[in-house]
Amino acid sequence: MRHQLRPLFDRVVIKELEPDRVRRSGLIVPPGTDEPPPQHGIVLAVGPGLDWWAHVGVKMPVKPGDHVVFPASAGVWVEVDEERLLVCRVGELLGVLEQVADCYYCSERTLAAGDTCPVCGREGAAITRDAPGDPDPGA
Structure with missing residues (x-):
């Protein structure tokens, strides 16, 4: 037992x-x-x-x-x-x-949904290139 x-x-x-x-x-x-x-x-x-x-x-x-x-x-x-x-x-x-996603554009920072990246200013939900309204990372 x-x-x-x-x-x-x-x-x-x-x-x-x-x-x-x-x-x-x-x-x-x-x-x-x-x-x-x-x-x-x-x-x-x-x-x-x-x-x-x-x-x-x-x-x-x-x-x-x-x-x-x-x-x-x-x-x-x-x-x-x-x-x-x-x-x-x-x-x-x-x-x-907690597991969090890397910022697609900065890759050094980790973001939870709704958090703002302190480097590029994008929100945690915007971690892919397909996010509407996001410019290309090289822009």
Whole structure:
């Protein structure tokens, strides 16, 4: 029989992601070298949320399946059925990693729908040449 950890209050349960052992430069980092503790993970479960001052439930900003970033000092590591899990307060999370499209014209910047590129001034929806009213990138 498997167990599932159900977080209470404003806590979340996170499964750590294995660190990427291949750097952008192509360098392969062998296991056991001086590695920082894991700081990325996938949310497995979310508590109901609680506002300690008003004693009412609050909407949690993360949901199961979110890819989150957290500091090395966040929460407590526990082992459930030989699986290492982080249990921390939602306020300890640094953010949620989301996939965004590259700006077609700048390619260095990433844009979410509705965001404006700080370099070329185009909106996130205008990431293809086919966008109506957009001039050619060379213009």
